[in-house]
Amino acid sequence: MRLSALRRAGVLGLNRRNARYLLPANDRARYPLVDDKLATKRLCSEAGIPVPRLYAVAREHHEVRDLPERLAGRGSFVLKPARGAMGNGIVVVAGREGEGFLRSGGRALGVDEFRYHAAGIISGLYSLAGHLDAAMVEQRLEVHPLLAELAEGGVPDVRVIVFRGVPVMAMTRLPTRRSSGRANLHQGALGAGIDLATGRIHHAVLGRSPATTHPDTGRRVVGAAIPAFERVLQIAVGATDRTGLGYVGADVVIDPELGPVILELNARPGLAIQLANRAGLRPRLEAVERLGDVELPLEERVRIGRELAALCGSDGAA
Amino acid sequence: MSRPAVATAALLVLFGLSVLAVKVGVYGLPLTPSDARGVWQVELRIHVRGDGRRGRVTATLPTSGAGQVVFDEASSSDRLVFSIRGEDDQRVGVWSGWLGGIHEIVYRFRVQTLPASTPERAPGDLAEVPPEVQQAYLPPTPSHPASDAAVQQQLDRFELPGPDEPMARARLLYSFVTHEIAQVPTAGDDALLTLARREGSALGEARLLVTLLRGLGIPARSVRGLALREGEAPGEEVWSEAWLEGRWVPMSTQRGFFGERPPDLVALGSGEREVVEASSVQAVGHRLRALRERLRPDEIATVMAPSNRVLAAFSLYGLPLGTQSVLRALLLLPLGALMVAIFRNGIGVPTYGTFMPVLIAFAIRDFSLPAGLGLVTVVLGIGVLGRLPLERLRLLLVPRLGVLLCLVVLTVTGIALVGRGFGNRELFAGVLFPIVILTMLIERVSITLAEEGVRIALARAVASVAVAVAIYPVFRSPLAEHLVFTFPELVVSTMGALVWIGGYTGYRVADLLRFRALAVSEGPAS
Structure with missing residues (x-):
């Protein structure tokens, strides 16, 4: 039965995301901090986290x-x-x-x-x-040379899901001709899941179907490494820490000059990242919940996130 | 989902249902809407003059049965003794006594005519004719000389369908009498004369039809009844009935119906009896009157308010009529919200706005579905097409929306002028407002159109309208309206159901489709 197969795969559904994670973890009063990009920008600048000028x-x-x-x-x-x-x-x-x-x-x-x-x-x-x-x-941010051949007509970004200060899943959204340079999956961008442990793309989807190469350039996407990935995760977690929100999607762009910068934060991150990673979010979220309320330094939390991802893998076992 | 949420949901649902149960079980409020209009009061007034001898007056009385419910019978007998008897399958009212001078007898009843429902029967039952029906309505009688040679000759001339198709055979005879026999009110009542002369009175035609049916072995009878007309005296009519497929199938060559009796006809009894007959009297005459009754709002209120002071205080039937009609519509909205919640959280249909489908359904509620959808399409079309030239003017958002609103209002006004000929103007004006609200939908659609393309905009608009179409029959249903208006506590139950859906953290049907790749690619994991 498909229902139990999804549950076994640890797929997070919209209802559960809203009721179990967004509602308890994200205080509505703090939404303006991420919904307003000017507020996010101010917040990050104060913490020394790079943002577009x-x-x-x-x-x-x-x-x-x-x-x-x-x-x-x-x-x-x-x-x-x-x-x-x-x-x-x-x-x-x-x-x-x-x-x-x-x-x-x-x-x-x-x-x-x-x-x-x-x-x-x-x-x-x-x-x-x-x-x-x-x-x-x-x-206007530039495309990092290492990512240039993976994207067509736009700047790719890295979406990191941060739950309770721990990065749990990441993907990069590679613009295509069909997405007319935009990095939105539902507009035709290529969604590529990043293995948190290695920082390399390990799976990609175009729409709902798996893809290994970019549809326009024909370049092989799977296996490509994301530059400065540790730093990407660190600023994603750092920016999220400043918001006080528990469940955030941080969008990071890797600029050749500035390095990773926070483009925006999202308090209602979508679930397509699971398709891009061919893995469900639930095992990782539940593992983070089991960690309890201990205060850990940022670097330690990034390390835990990368290890958790390696443990959970894409087979759904926690 | 969390335990408090489940408990709250259960509590709310149970509260609503138990109040409803008390109202229905203890105070007998009806669960289905009762028709306040379909009731007729019929009055039969008999004048009889006697010369002092003992005599009697009889009248055929109606019974509750297929297509009619008779109640509230009453009679004033003016010095005579009134009794009701059964005389060969016929209810008869008998007034007897010493008839001296003029007596005025009044007999009244109320009757509700119902659309005749065809009972479902197993095919095996069809051939079975109950012996009492066979005995009473199959043999030839003086007025139905089915065994007469002329009748048999006529039957032999027909190209009849096989005996296993009695319905088709009956229909053929019905057509024959309808088309081949002229109806002349002054012509005779006799079946054989009617057949021979090819003309007869209504009774003559009915008798001929019954005779022919019996000649083919189909039990049949003629029925006398009243045609009720508003503002006029009821007319006496005679029609025929044949026992087919396990029930009495009515047919009338006078009125031209076969199978379904028109709702204005009330059966009194056998066509072989006059409505009023008398013996040992000098003169007798009768007059019929019928009055269509509508329950007055205060009568409805009395009927619908439970006989309990607390519950009666909460009955909505005591409110002013205008408030009542607004509340009737308003109380349906929670049901719409519940359906949207199911569609969005259970299925995952992407609609515009949370309650846009409710609004659309509400807007088209007073129209037929095609007309309503047409209106929505027209409003949307104007909005989206009207945006294109507005785009070029480079207007700010709010004034631009205002211009669109003006366009929609003008269109709706135009539709109202064009549609003046149809139906009630006030009603039409009342339902136009929600259509105007749909202007908000225009902006949503056109933004999506510009930002995400025609496909997504169209898909979402179609999904919104589809959910609205699903809600539409609920908003139109007299049963739903009756239930929420008579039992407003159901809104509390709806709240409970919404709480339950609100706590549902399982997958939506859309999740299953969207993440289907993940489910397929996984083997059974530990």
Whole structure:
């Protein structure tokens, strides 16, 4: 029976994620810290955790008018809603063309269009509950040379699930032509599970079907190593520690210049990471629960996470 | 799920159900809605003049049976003795005594006509005709001369279906009388004359049909009854019945029905008896009156309020009518919420908004399903198409939504003007508001459209509408409305069910599909 097969595999379902992990572990009052990327950015900067540089913020409609002027001298940047979800409303500007801008992918973006998009962001078009939002412009991160040949037309990120300060699962989301440069699995990006113990990709899925190579470049993905992976896990855990949230998905981008930086945190991380890793989350989460409430230093917790992953593997046995 | 959650859920469900049980079991509130309209009061007024001798007046009285329930019989007999007798399978009211001068007899009853239900019968029963039916309704009689040579000759001329298809045979005879015999009110009542002259009165046709049926070995009888009409005196009518497939199948060449009796007909008794007959009287006459009764709201309130001071105080039937109709709709919403919870947490259908499906179902509740879905499609179409030119104007979000709202309001107004011809205008106006609320759906759909593509936007819209369609019959069901309005404690039970679903941490059906790869790839683990 499929039900018991899923349970044996330790797959975490949506109901259980919400009732057993999100509700008890994540205090609603702390959600704004992660839902608002500006707040997350401030939080991380205070703790010395690297984040993309912030170029400009527009909170009110009148601030949109001079937004392009405030970006004078910046060749590339990213315009995004501070409270956006699932990558909605993000515009990546890769260069300039006359008065206007050039989007990554080559489409032109007029100054008026740019302002209109920013105004839409402020109106709450892309925010989680349609609330008023802020438009933020930040540094456009580059693709790390070691990952460049694994991604097409966009910057891959590493999603780390951190539960009670312990990293339990990670994947990297590799943009494809079909995802038009975005790192969202449901938009066609390649989801590659990372073995926490070795820091190497050990499994990948495109949609729901397993894949070993990138659909556009044909490069073999499985087996590739993630650069600075220990550091990736450390800043993911460090940033999560600052939020006070118990169950977080941390999105880390590995910039060739800055190294791993926190892109954003997510208090409702999705479950597709299980598909990318061909492993269920439950054994690992329950193992972390069994550790109890002992206070451990960050490095120790990262080590425990990597060992747990090796123990649990992908066969579901705890 | 946690133990307190289970306990809370059980407690809430039990509370609601036990209050309901007390109301039903102890105070006898009905679990199904009763029709407040289908009741007729029929009055038969007989004038009889006698010269002082002993005499009697008889009237055929109706019985409860297929298609009708008779109750509240009453008679005022004006110095005569009233008794009810059975005379060859017929209920007869008899008023007897010394008839001196004019007597006015009044007999009243109330009757509720019901759609006749066809009882399910095993095929083996079909051929079985109860002996009493066979004895009473098969042999030839003076008014049904089934063995007459003319009748047999006529039957021989038909190309009849086989004897194993009595229903088809009966239908053929019915068609013959309908089409080949002219109905002339002044023509004779005799079956043979009707057959010979190819014309007859309603009674003549009914008798001929019965005669032909009996000639084929199908038990048959004629029935006299009343056609009830609002604001008019009821008309007396005669029709026929044949014993087919284990029941009396009504048919009337006068009215043109076969199998289903129209709900305005009430059977009084045998077609061979006049409604009123009298012996040893100088003159007799009768008049019929019928009145369609509707229970007044206060009568309904009396019927529906439990005879317990505390429970009666909570009865919603005592509220002003306007409040009642609002509450009737409002109390259904929790059921909609429950269904959305099942669809989302149990199955994992991705819908727009948490209660958008409830809203859609609510909006189309007063329309037929195709009309309602059409309206939703029109509203959505306007919204999504209207967005395209608006996009070019580069408007801010709130004013843009406002423009969309204006468009939707204008459309709905247009629909109201076009649809003026159909039905009640006020009703139509009342249900338009939720349609306007659907404007919110437009924004959701168009954002998804822009951000995640046509496929996902469409899939989610279809899922929302599908869940709404699943909720729709519940919102339309008179039974559900009656239950939640008569037993509002069911909302507490619904709350319990929601608590139970809220504590459900098992997989959704969608999880099973989504992570199917993980389940298949695993062998049995230790």
